[in-house]
Amino acid sequence: MILDIYKDALEYSAKDWKTLVVLGVVALFSFLLLPAFIITGYNYRVINNAVHGIINGRDPLPDFDDIIDIFVDGVKVVIVQIAYLIVPVILFIIFAVIAGNLTGVASSAVMIIGCLITLIVGVVACLMSQMGLCHMAYNDGAFTKAFDFKEIKEVIDEIGWFECIATYIGLIIITLxxxxxxxxxxxxxxxxxxxxxxxxxxxxxxxxxxxxxxxxLITMFIVGPYLSIFNARSIGLLYTMQI
Incomplete structure (x- = not known):
C-alpha cells in the first residue's frame, strides 16, 4: 500500500507542468513571506484533494485560483505546524539549559539524552501535525480538527504507527x-x-x-514544486488508509 501511495503521488505531481512553473514563480518571491503562504495553501489544497480521493484515482491538480482562500489556508497550515513544533522546541531548550549548568561528562550525557528525546518527540509531533492537517481538510477545513488529538491519534492507530512513520521516512528519502x-x-x-x-x-x-x-532554474521551477506536491499528495493518501 505504501508503494502504491508513492507511485500515485509521483505520477500525480507531474500531471501539469504549468502549475509547477507557476508555483516556482511564486516561490521565487518567498523571501517576501506572503508568497510562502500561498505555496503552503496550495499544498493544503493538494492534501484536501487526496483525503477526499482514492489511491490511483484520476484526481486533477487543484486549480490555482481564489488566491485569498489559498493564502488563508496557508496561514492556517503554518499556525498548525508551528503549534505542533512548540513541544519539541521547549524540550530541547530545557535540556540545553540543564546541560549548560552542568560540566564535563554530565553535561554531555544530558545533552545527548535531550537530543534523542527531542528527536523522538519531534518525529511524533511532525507526524501528528501532518495527520492534523489531513484531519482538518477531511472535516471541511475546520481549524479545531487539526488539534483534536484524540481523533488524530485514533486515525494513526487505525493506519498503524509503523506504517505512518515508515511512509514519512520514505518521503524524506525519496525527496532527497x-x-x-x-x-x-x-x-x-x-x-x-x-x-x-x-x-x-x-x-x-x-x-x-x-x-x-x-x-x-530547474530546482526552483520544476523539482522544488514537484516534490512539495508529491509530499502533500502522499500524506493525504496515507490518511485515506483508515477511511
Whole structure:
C-alpha cells in the first residue's frame, strides 16, 4: 500500500507542468513571506484533494485560483505546524539549559539524552501535525480538527504507527534522492561541457557558471514544486488508509 501511495503521488505531481512553473514563480518571491503562504495553501489544497480521493484515482491538480482562500489556508497550515513544533522546541531548550549548568561528562550525557528525546518527540509531533492537517481538510477545513488529538491519534492507530512513520521516512528519502540525482546529473552534464569547452579553447568557468544557473532554474521551477506536491499528495493518501 505504501508503494502504491508513492507511485500515485509521483505520477500525480507531474500531471501539469504549468502549475509547477507557476508555483516556482511564486516561490521565487518567498523571501517576501506572503508568497510562502500561498505555496503552503496550495499544498493544503493538494492534501484536501487526496483525503477526499482514492489511491490511483484520476484526481486533477487543484486549480490555482481564489488566491485569498489559498493564502488563508496557508496561514492556517503554518499556525498548525508551528503549534505542533512548540513541544519539541521547549524540550530541547530545557535540556540545553540543564546541560549548560552542568560540566564535563554530565553535561554531555544530558545533552545527548535531550537530543534523542527531542528527536523522538519531534518525529511524533511532525507526524501528528501532518495527520492534523489531513484531519482538518477531511472535516471541511475546520481549524479545531487539526488539534483534536484524540481523533488524530485514533486515525494513526487505525493506519498503524509503523506504517505512518515508515511512509514519512520514505518521503524524506525519496525527496532527497530525487533532489540529489537531478542536481548531480545536471552538474555532470555541464562539467562535461566545461571540460569539452576547455579542450576547444572556451572558458570552462563560464560554462560551469551557466550550469549552476540552469540547475537553480530547474530546482526552483520544476523539482522544488514537484516534490512539495508529491509530499502533500502522499500524506493525504496515507490518511485515506483508515477511511
Amino acid at each position: 534522492v530525487i533532489a540529489v540525482v537531478v542536481t548531480t546529473l545536471i552538474g555532470l552534464v555541464f562539467t562535461v561541457f566545461g571540460i569539452s569547452g576547455a579542450a576547444l579553447g572556451a572558458s570552462p568557468s563560464g560554462i560551469l557558471a551557466f550550469g549552476v544557473f540552469i540547475n537553480w
